Structures are given as structure tokens and as C-alpha cells.
Amino acid sequence: MGFLDSLFRRKGATAPVEESAVTPECPHTAVTPRWDSAADMGKTDLVSAYVCEACGGSFSREEGAGFVAAATERLRISEEGRQERMGH
Numbered sequence: 001m002g003f004l005d006s007l008f009r010r011k012g013a014t015a016p017v018e019e020s021a022v023t024p025e026c027p028h029t030a031v032t033p034r035w036d037s038a039a040d041m042g043k044t045d046l047v048s049a050y051v052c053e054a055c056g057g058s059f060s061r062e063e064g065a066g067f068v069a070a071a072t073e074r075l076r077i078s079e080e081g082r083q084e085r086m087g088h
């Protein structure tokens with residue numbers, strides 16, 4: 001574990017230069033559906049727009065559904081990875 005220890009210690013000691021220089025692009029994982037009519041609320045096929053709560057961006061139903069699917073997929077993958085790590 002000596003190798004990993006030194007690796008993590010070095011990583012924590014030096015500030016990542018490229019990360020502070022580049023503005024991270026919002027992955028839009030916090031998109032929430034919006035409905036024009038309150039009566040349509042909850043009906044995914046009648047969503048008027050999606051709004052990202054992280055960056056405030058708004059997207060069409062097609063775009064928003066894509067971000068929701070991507071976020072769900074990302075969550076599923078990380079969940080699988082966690083279970084795999086726990087198994088070992």
C-alpha cells in the first residue's frame with residue numbers, strides 16, 4: 001500500500017493547474033421537467049421543457065430526456081462499480 005499512499009499524498013499536496021484554468025462543462029445531471037399546464041404535471045410525454053438546476057440551462061423535451069437518460073446511466077454504472085468494489 002506504500003505506493004498508493006505516496007500517490008494520494010502527492011495528489012493532495014499539489015493543486016491541479018489545468019482544472020482551475022478550464023471552466024468545467026455542466027453535465028446537466030440535475031435537469032428537472034417543466035410543464036406549461038399544471039394539469040399535465042407528471043406526464044413525461046407532455047413535458048414542455050427541461051431545466052438544469054445546476055447551471056440554469058433550459059432544454060427541449062428531447063434534449064432533456066437525453067440528459068436524464070445519461071444521468072440515470074451514469075448512476076447505474078457508478079452503482080455497479082461500487083458493488084463490484086465491495087465484492088472484492
Ligand SMILES: [Zn+2]
Pocket residue numbers: 026027028029052053054055056057
Ligand atoms: Zn447544467
